[in-house]
Amino acid sequence: MQKFTTVDLLRDTKTVTMAADRHPVAITQHRKPRYVLMTYDEFEAMKSRGDPRRVYTVGEAPQELIDMIIPELDRLIAEGEDANG
Incomplete structure (x- = not known):
């Protein structure tokens, strides 16, 4: 440019x-x-x-998006629990 x-x-x-x-x-x-x-x-x-x-509320998110997000959230929660002992 x-x-x-x-x-x-x-x-x-x-x-x-x-x-x-x-x-x-x-x-x-x-x-x-x-x-x-x-x-x-x-x-x-x-x-x-x-x-x-686009922004979705929990109830309106498409299933394919939920299927991508949930495993990553679970992983992050597990990492947080491991770090806290």
């Missing part, structure tokens, strides 16, 4: 926005990435893909 400073953005907005027309660019502040500048169309496309993560 191409990077520009906040000073670059203030001094040469045209160059920074032209770069953002091709692909998202990082805007840095105090040498750390702080912002991302992208076209509105890219932003809308990103929003429409959504966040695939």
Whole structure:
């Protein structure tokens, strides 16, 4: 990802926005990435893909997820019991 400073953005907005027309660019502040500048169309496309993560309550978790989690929880509990004597 191409990077520009906040000073670059203030001094040469045209160059920074032209770069953002091709692909998202990082805007840095105090040498750390702080912002991302992208076209509105890219932003809308990103929003429409959504966040695939999901939170479940105990009663609604799919069985395949439960089957993966329970053995690991049992292992961690056993390790904790062994460490405590």
